[in-house]
Amino acid sequence: MSAAPSPSVLPVDGQWRRLSPLSPVVRGGAALLGVLVVLPNLVANGVDPRRAGDRIVAGIVAAALLCLSVVGAVVSWLVTRWRIAGGNLQIETGLVRRQSFRVPLTRIQAVDVVAPLTARLVGVAEVRIVSAGRGQDRARLAYVRSDEAHAIRSQLLALAHGLTAETPEPPAYPLLQVPGGRLAGSLALRSATLIPLLAVVGLLWATTASPGGAARALEFSFGSLVAALALHVVAVAQAFNADFDFRISEAPDGFRLDRGMLQTRHETIPFGRIQAVRLVEPLLWRPLGWCRLDVDVARQRVSRRADQGAHIVSRTLLPVAPREQVLWLLARVTPHAQPSPPPGSRVPRRAWVKAPLSRHLLAAWHDERYLYARTGRLTAATVVLPLAKLQSLRLSSGPLQRAFGLATLRGVSAGQRWAALAHCRDAQEAGAWLWTLIDRARAARRAPSPWRDLQAGVATASVESGDRPQPHREEGLHDDGRQPVRDPRLH
Amino acid sequence: MGAGIELTSISPRFWRARQTLLALLAVPFLFLLVGFGIGEALGGQRLGIVQAVLGAVLVVLAWLVERGRYLSWGYAEREDDLVVSRGLLFHRLTVVPYGRMQLIDVTAGPLARAFGIATVQLHTAAAATDARIPGLERHDAERLRDRLAAIGEARATGL
Numbered sequence: 280m281s282a283a284p285s286p287s288v289l290p291v292d293g294q295w296r297r298l299s300p301l302s303p304v305v306r307g308g309a310a311l312l313g314v315l316v317v318l319p320n321l322v323a324n325g326v327d328p329r330r331a332g333d334r335i336v337a338g339i340v341a342a343a344l345l346c347l348s349v350v351g352a353v354v355s356w357l358v359t360r361w362r363i364a365g366g367n368l369q370i371e372t373g374l375v376r377r378q379s380f381r382v383p384l385t386r387i388q389a390v391d392v393v394a395p396l397t398a399r400l401v402g403v404a405e406v407r408i409v410s411a412g413r414g415q416d417r418a419r420l421a422y423v424r425s426d427e428a429h430a431i432r433s434q435l436l437a438l439a440h441g442l443t444a445e446t447p448e449p450p451a452y453p454l455l456q457v458p459g460g461r462l463a464g465s466l467a468l469r470s471a472t473l474i475p476l477l478a479v480v481g482l483l484w485a486t487t488a489s490p491g492g493a494a495r496a497l498e499f500s501f502g503s504l505v506a507a508l509a510l511h512v513v514a515v516a517q518a519f520n521a522d523f524d525f526r527i528s529e530a531p532d533g534f535r536l537d538r539g540m541l542q543t544r545h546e547t548i549p550f551g552r553i554q555a556v557r558l559v560e561p562l563l564w565r566p567l568g569w570c571r572l573d574v575d576v577a578r579q580r581v582s583r584r585a586d587q588g589a590h591i592v593s594r595t596l597l598p599v600a601p602r603e604q605v606l607w608l609l610a611r612v613t614p615h616a617q618p619s620p621p622p623g624s625r626v627p628r629r630a631w632v633k634a635p636l637s638r639h640l641l642a643a644w645h646d647e648r649y650l651y652a653r654t655g656r657l658t659a660a661t662v663v664l665p666l667a668k669l670q671s672l673r674l675s676s677g678p679l680q681r682a683f684g685l686a687t688l689r690g691v692s693a694g695q696r697w698a699a700l701a702h703c704r705d706a707q708e709a710g711a712w713l714w715t716l717i718d719r720a721r722a723a724r725r726a727p728s729p730w731r732d733l734q735a736g737v738a739t740a741s742v743e744s745g746d747r748p749q750p751h752r753e754e755g756l757h758d759d760g761r762q763p764v765r766d767p768r769l770h
Numbered sequence: 771m772g773a774g775i776e777l778t779s780i781s782p783r784f785w786r787a788r789q790t791l792l793a794l795l796a797v798p799f800l801f802l803l804v805g806f807g808i809g810e811a812l813g814g815q816r817l818g819i820v821q822a823v824l825g826a827v828l829v830v831l832a833w834l835v836e837r838g839r840y841l842s843w844g845y846a847e848r849e850d851d852l853v854v855s856r857g858l859l860f861h862r863l864t865v866v867p868y869g870r871m872q873l874i875d876v877t878a879g880p881l882a883r884a885f886g887i888a889t890v891q892l893h894t895a896a897a898a899t900d901a902r903i904p905g906l907e908r909h910d911a912e913r914l915r916d917r918l919a920a921i922g923e924a925r926a927t928g929l
Binding site: 669670671672673674675676677678681689691692693694698713717720721724 | 850851857859860861862863864865866867869870894895896898899900901
């Protein structure tokens with residue numbers, strides 16, 4: 280949490296406000312830089328150094344392009360304004376095609392603050408508002424001053440919960456961190472990194488073993504291998520940059536994620552939006568006992584223009600951690616879940632016919648609240664689907680499966696990424712499960728879920744504390760019987 | 771796989787519409803393959819008979835597969851959910867709780883309209899949910915839509 284909101288950043292009065300004057304610089308930052316680097320060279324040498332006339336033309340064209348882009352960015356900044364009025368956040372933008380966009384404050388689900396590298400350099404950040412319904416990729420304020428961004432964030436959250444704008448952000452209890460060393464190790468052990476590395480090593484070894492024939496092969500393939508390796512290094516560096524200094528904490532309204540080295544993000548995953556959780560164990564992590572925890576979130580759409588990756592909503596709850604930490608966090612997300620396959624959850628031996636490469640990992644089981652399904656060939660991925668979130672169930676069987684008495688059961692949630700896929704079960708068992716699960720899902724929908732309790736807790740706390748100047752919003756967390764977090768494993 | 775569920779089958783008009791479509795596609799095929807085959811056979815080429823028989827068998831097979839697919843469609847309105855069964859080779863049984871319905875579509879193309887049938891499609895928040903019932907008679911489709919909408923409103927649950 281940043282400094283207390285000062286009166287200058289209090290837009291509740293309905294005054295139109297502009298974005299930071301630096302936003303055109305950040306938006307067109309890369310292009311501007313590119314032109315500035317190319318321009319002097321272009322003017323000095325021209326496209327073809329032998330013809331002098333080219334220089335002037337090239338210079339004029341480049342300068343015109345530069346001017347156009349600068350003017351465009353400035354105009355875009357000039358015509359964009361926003362305000363909070365009448366219970367809405369309003370954003371207006373566009374010179375020719377005027378767009379007015381409003382988000383009802385009560386429908387705001389989360390407010391994220393994202394700062395790409397260029398934005399951080401000039402001290403601005405983007406505020407992204409996640410609301411129920413569509414068109415969420417337009418609800419963003421890019422860019423505002425960094426301290427202002429955090430103030431706007433806490434104000435919007437307070438207003439969304441029906442509190443006065445001055446209410447400070449509720450405290451978040453730190454849960455877990457990922458040390459940089461472990462992150463680096465986990466990225467190095469990704470199979471995508473290891474394969475080209477092994478290929479290079481193998482090739483070098485082949486060369487030393489038989490210098491004659493292999494030398495020619497080396498000549499041909501070494502360059503492309505090195506290029507592939509370099510690409511992987513870049514990808515790993517990006518992943519490292521994105522997940523560096525990963526911290527997850529729990530606030531009354533959801534999980535807070537803070538991460539990033541060059542680009543920082545401060546995100547919230549509201550409890551109610553989590554549709555399913557997935558525990559991932561890549562092959563090479565298993566000796567070290569590491570896992571990853573992913574979440575699937577309702578109606579999550581990645582923006583078409585992923586400029587600098589700033590719009591991609593977080594889907595990783597914990598990038599890498601020892602198994603017991605991951606299970607501990609999983610228990611907070613999905614209370615009472617049992618993510619290890621119990622006896623009898625494996626598929627019958629004959630499933631080998633349909634799934635020869637994944638039979639050793641296939642498993643599915645269920646209890647009163649969750650449907651679990653483990654799939655994968657090398658990487659074991661266990662999906663935990665809360666039955667209360669189940670949208671539909673499908674039992675399917677192809678000709679080959681029917682011949683061997685097998686069937687596949689698929690549980691679908693409102694998330695967009697993965698279903699709980701109980702692949703190649705015994706047909707009789709799968710058929711019986713279908714009706715059991717439908718009944719259990721109905722019961723689960725009617726029973727209050729722990730998430731709803733949590734949200735209700737926040738709501739009651741905010742009603743109670745309506746007019747108090749400094750309400751303790753964390754009361755909601757204690758009221759519903761959940762203890763404040765004390766994790767001995769915190770680093 | 772039905773586990774004691776009484777599935778309502780779809781209208782025979784759907785089968786008639788399908789047969790019409792099949793005839794539109796198969797008749798030119800028959801003409802080409804069987805007609806030419808017989809012609810060749812009459813002209814003294816033995817292989818023409820094989821060609822004609824092959825064409826006829828293919829058409830009969832297509833007809834049988836379509837027949838099987840038509841018979842495999844079925845649905846049941848249970849107390850809390852809708853069950854849709856489909857598929858001959860790749861059989862699928864989908865269960866959608868009424869509380870999860872977000873949108874109900876009734877569509878009818880030109881051919882379907884000519885035969886007085888319509889398709890009812892259920893949408894949930896999950897894009898993967900595939901609950902479609904084709905070939906319901908118009909008034910049946912409208913009744914089902916209204917009934918589902920009424921139930922859905924009463925049982926709607928949040929995400």
